[in-house]
Amino acid sequence: MINIDKKYILLGALFLTLVFVLVLIATGSVGAPVAEDQSTIPTQSPIDGNLDQANTIPPVTYNTDASKKQIEKKENRIPLTQSDLDAKQEILSLLPEGQSYGIIYSSENFNIEYVESLDLIKVEILSNSIEDIKTEAVNWFRDQGLSQEGVCNYPVDFYLGSGVVPDGGEIFSPIAPGC
Amino acid sequence: MDIENKLPEEDQSEEQENNDRSSPSNPSSNGRGEKKEAKNEVKQNKKENIDKNDQKAKGKDDALNQQHSKDKGLGLLSKKLKAVREAKRGERLKAAKTLAKSAIKKKVLQAAKKGLIAGGNTIAPGLGTATGFAIDHPKTAAIIVVLAITLPIIILTMVFSAFTSSLNTSGEGDSVFVSGSCPHDAIAGGVAECSINVSYPGEASDILISIDLPPGTEYIDSVPEATFDGKTISWSLIGPNPLPNAKLSNVNTTLLFHLRGSGVPSASLPIAYSIVPFVESETPIQEALNNSGCDGSTPNNPHGNFGNPNCDFNKNELGKILRREDPANAYKWDAIIACESTYNPNAYNPNSSSGKGAYGLLQMNPAQQRTDIYRFDAGNVNWNPDSRPLGVAAGAQVTNAINYNTIGLKGSFKYWECRKAAGIR
Incomplete structure (x- = not known):
C-alpha cells in the first residue's frame, strides 16, 4: 500500500511538470526561434590556417626591383623604332612555318620563344652561368638587327629553366644585361 | 547393586557356622536332624526376608527412577512453555513496531500531501488541489495523467504533421x-x-x-x-x-x-x-583520362598527369587565358608561373610548407572537398579551364589561383613567394 502511494505521488509530480511544460510551450516563452538566425543560408566553413602561407620557396632569390621594372615595361610598352620593329619581324619569321608562336631558336644554353598572346619574346636559361648566357642571348638578338634599346624596351624577358640555379648564388633579374 | 549382592554380616557368620557343623567330621544323629530342619527353616525364612528386602530395594529404585524421569519431562515442558511465551511476546512487539511505522509513514504522507497541495496552489490556483485529488484518487488521477500526456501530443502531431x-x-x-x-x-x-x-x-x-x-x-x-x-x-x-x-x-x-x-x-x-x-571531384576522373606524361614518360607525382591530361599546354594558350581571366595581372601571373614551375603544369614539389605537396603551374595544394576559399587552393587539377572534361567541376590551375588571390588574398599574391619575380614584395 505504501509503495502504491509513492507511485501516485510521483505520477502527480509528473503531471504537474507536464502541465507546466505545456503551458510554457503554448505561451511561447520556451523554444522561441531567434529571428536573426533564420534568414541565413548555410555559412561556409571557418577559414583555417593562413591564407597567404607560401606553399613553396623558390631556390633562387629574385631581384624585386628589377622584376617590377620589367613588369612595368611589359604592361606599359614603349613603342619600338621602325628598325627594331623590322628586326622583330625578321626574328618572328624564324618561327616554324604556319605558326604564330613557339620556339624561335634553341641552343645548348638557352631557348628563345615567342608568346603571341602576351607579345613577349622569352629566353629560357638552361645552365647555371646565368650572366654569361644572358649576354650570349642578347648578342644573338643584336645579330638579328635588334638594338640594345629595342632589347630593353620590347622587352626581351629572361627566366630560369627547370633546376637552374645561379652559380654564385647571385640574385636573379629577368632584365637583359645593359638595360 | 550393592544392595542386591551384599548379605548382612550376621547372616554370613551363621552360614559359616552351619557349614562348619555339617562337616563329616561331626558324627551326630536324631537330635541333630531336628536341629537341621529348624536351621533350614530359619535359613529359608532368612532367604525370604532377603528376597523381600531385595524386592523392596528394587521397588525403591524403580520409584526413584520414575521420579527422575518425571522430573526430566517437567523441565522440558517448562522450557517449551517459556519459549512459546517469548515468541508470542516477540510477535506482539513486531506488530506494535509495524503499526508504529505505518502510522509514522501515514503522518509523513499526509504532511507531504498537505505540502503539495499548499505549494501547488501557491504556484497556480487549483494545481495543489489537483495534486491532492491525484493522491486521494490515484486511479482517476492516473487516467487523467495519461490523457493529459496523450491528448496534447495527438493534437500537436495532428497540427504539425x-x-x-x-x-x-x-x-x-x-x-x-x-x-x-x-x-x-x-x-x-x-x-x-x-x-x-x-x-x-x-x-x-x-x-x-x-x-x-x-x-x-x-x-x-x-x-x-x-x-x-x-x-x-x-x-x-x-x-x-x-x-x-x-x-x-x-x-x-x-x-x-x-x-x-x-x-x-x-x-x-x-x-x-x-x-x-554530392559527386566526387574531377581529380580521379582526370587521372583516369591520362596517367602518362605528354612526352610518353610517367609523371613522378602521386596524381599522375593531373596538369596536362589533354597534352594541350603551351605558353601562348596560357597567355590567352591569363589575359581573359585576369587581364590586369596577366604579366604578373606569367612571371610567377615561370618562377614557380618553369611553365610545367605537372610540376610537383613533395616538400611544400603545407606538407601535402605543391602541384601545378602555381604550386598549390592538392584539391580538398571544401566550400570555402580553400576550394581554390587546388593545384593537382587540369591547367586549362577550357579543356576540362564535361561534368567535372574542380576548377583549373590558373582559374583556381586567380580566384584564390582575388577572393581570398584581395589581390596580394602573398600565397606565392615567387611574387617577387613579378616585382611584388
Whole structure:
C-alpha cells in the first residue's frame, strides 16, 4: 500500500511538470526561434590556417626591383623604332612555318620563344652561368638587327629553366644585361 | 547393586557356622536332624526376608527412577512453555513496531500531501488541489495523467504533421528534416511571414525545397530569394551559379517567405524537397583520362598527369587565358608561373610548407572537398579551364589561383613567394 502511494505521488509530480511544460510551450516563452538566425543560408566553413602561407620557396632569390621594372615595361610598352620593329619581324619569321608562336631558336644554353598572346619574346636559361648566357642571348638578338634599346624596351624577358640555379648564388633579374 | 549382592554380616557368620557343623567330621544323629530342619527353616525364612528386602530395594529404585524421569519431562515442558511465551511476546512487539511505522509513514504522507497541495496552489490556483485529488484518487488521477500526456501530443502531431516531414536518405544514414510554420490567421487580409526550417547533417550538391502557393494567397518575397512560377515557390540551397565542386554540408537553415491573402487558407502547406547527392571531384576522373606524361614518360607525382591530361599546354594558350581571366595581372601571373614551375603544369614539389605537396603551374595544394576559399587552393587539377572534361567541376590551375588571390588574398599574391619575380614584395 505504501509503495502504491509513492507511485501516485510521483505520477502527480509528473503531471504537474507536464502541465507546466505545456503551458510554457503554448505561451511561447520556451523554444522561441531567434529571428536573426533564420534568414541565413548555410555559412561556409571557418577559414583555417593562413591564407597567404607560401606553399613553396623558390631556390633562387629574385631581384624585386628589377622584376617590377620589367613588369612595368611589359604592361606599359614603349613603342619600338621602325628598325627594331623590322628586326622583330625578321626574328618572328624564324618561327616554324604556319605558326604564330613557339620556339624561335634553341641552343645548348638557352631557348628563345615567342608568346603571341602576351607579345613577349622569352629566353629560357638552361645552365647555371646565368650572366654569361644572358649576354650570349642578347648578342644573338643584336645579330638579328635588334638594338640594345629595342632589347630593353620590347622587352626581351629572361627566366630560369627547370633546376637552374645561379652559380654564385647571385640574385636573379629577368632584365637583359645593359638595360 | 550393592544392595542386591551384599548379605548382612550376621547372616554370613551363621552360614559359616552351619557349614562348619555339617562337616563329616561331626558324627551326630536324631537330635541333630531336628536341629537341621529348624536351621533350614530359619535359613529359608532368612532367604525370604532377603528376597523381600531385595524386592523392596528394587521397588525403591524403580520409584526413584520414575521420579527422575518425571522430573526430566517437567523441565522440558517448562522450557517449551517459556519459549512459546517469548515468541508470542516477540510477535506482539513486531506488530506494535509495524503499526508504529505505518502510522509514522501515514503522518509523513499526509504532511507531504498537505505540502503539495499548499505549494501547488501557491504556484497556480487549483494545481495543489489537483495534486491532492491525484493522491486521494490515484486511479482517476492516473487516467487523467495519461490523457493529459496523450491528448496534447495527438493534437500537436495532428497540427504539425501536415507541415512537417522527415525522411531517411539511403546509404549514409543521414536524415533531412524539413518543417515549416505559417500563421494562417495572419494571412487573412494581411501579410504573413512563413518559414521553413531545413536541417541535413550530411553532404549534398544541393537541396531543393518547394511549396505550392496556398489558394487565396499571393506570393510577395522570400529570403533567400526563391524562384516563383506563379504556382510554386522553390529554393535551391546551394544558390544560383554555384562554384565548381561546391557542396552543402551540415545544413541548418531557415527559409522565410511572405504571403498576402484575402482569406485564411483552408489546406495545410505541404513541403516538397529533394537532395542532390554530392559527386566526387574531377581529380580521379582526370587521372583516369591520362596517367602518362605528354612526352610518353610517367609523371613522378602521386596524381599522375593531373596538369596536362589533354597534352594541350603551351605558353601562348596560357597567355590567352591569363589575359581573359585576369587581364590586369596577366604579366604578373606569367612571371610567377615561370618562377614557380618553369611553365610545367605537372610540376610537383613533395616538400611544400603545407606538407601535402605543391602541384601545378602555381604550386598549390592538392584539391580538398571544401566550400570555402580553400576550394581554390587546388593545384593537382587540369591547367586549362577550357579543356576540362564535361561534368567535372574542380576548377583549373590558373582559374583556381586567380580566384584564390582575388577572393581570398584581395589581390596580394602573398600565397606565392615567387611574387617577387613579378616585382611584388
